Amino acid sequence: MEYLDNAKDYLAEINWAEYALALVGAIAVLVIGLWIIKILGNGFSKFMDKREMDDSLKPFLKSLFKNILLVLLILSVLGVLGIPMTSFVAIVGAAGLAIGLALQGTLQNFAGGVILLTLRPFKVGDYIEGGGMSGTVKEIQIFNTVLNTPDNVRVIIPNGKISNEAIKNYSAEDTRRVDMVFGIGYGDDIKKAKDLLTEMINSDERVLKEPAPQVVVGELADSSVNFKVRPWVAGSDYWGFYFDFHERVKTEFDAQGISIPFPQRDVHLFQENPN
Secondary structure: OHHHHHHHHHHHHOOHHHHHHHHHHHHHHHHHHHHHHHHHHHHHHHHHHHOOOOOOOHHHHHHHHHHHHHHHHHHHHHHHOOOOHHHHHHHHHHHHHHHHHHOHHHHHHHHHHHHHHHHOOOOOOOEEEEOOEEEEEEEEOOOEEEEEOOOOOEEEEEHHHHHOOOOEEOOOOOEEEOOEEEEEOOOOOHHHHHHHHHHHHHHOOOEOOOOOOEEEEEEEOOOOEEEEEEOEEEHHHHHHHHHHHHHHHHHHHHHOOOOOOOOOOOOOOOOOOOO
16 A cells, blocks of 8 residues: 555656656657658758668668667657656666677678678679679678679578678679680590680680780590580670570580480390300
8 A cells, every 4th residue: 555655656747748848848859860860861862862872881870870860869869758868868777788798790780781781792783692692782781792693583691691701802803714624525536626716715805815815725525525615705795695605605516527425325235045
């Protein structure tokens, strides 16, 4: 009963008119604050566009800017309600420690996002391999990196994972070497095949003169003599050249009577003497 009496005394001491006024003020601050944050967010986006900032940074900085403004707005609303900031900060500190321990993976992803945007191993539009996946970078967010695979599937990789593993960036350099292997039969003319491959390489306008392309005998395999063909092309021509050249080699080898060996198996039948 004593607790009930104390509660009644506490409620009786509350100035409900002032509390209602503070509540209305807090709601007004919240609504106006959200409107201002939206305007500032759009202004910040336009500012980044005018400064021609890297597309990789824009989503990250916009999200960070918006979240900081939201925290400041919440503190302002609590201040209007009359909640002491010292007590609130202490509560937030204790809660932050508990939340930090519970969300270690999320914080790791945030740190990974900062690392990716600081060191910049890739940017939006690059084709990369990382975090066990490969695709074109569409967006670098605070916690995740978004890729689109060649068959147009969207993949979301946590930044903590991708920043702690090896990253292959296929778009980092302007040129790429195309590594191909073509086999001919042991009975075919090696010089003729080598000259034909060299002529096909030199006649393709997509092949760069420097570094010079290579056509060498790379291996005497079990059933074929393998040529290693290594021309250099612009990164944008890589796959087009790769597919075209394989088709052209098959056509030219057939026309010149050069065989392309394929796996074969000899089967020997022995007749058992019934006697």
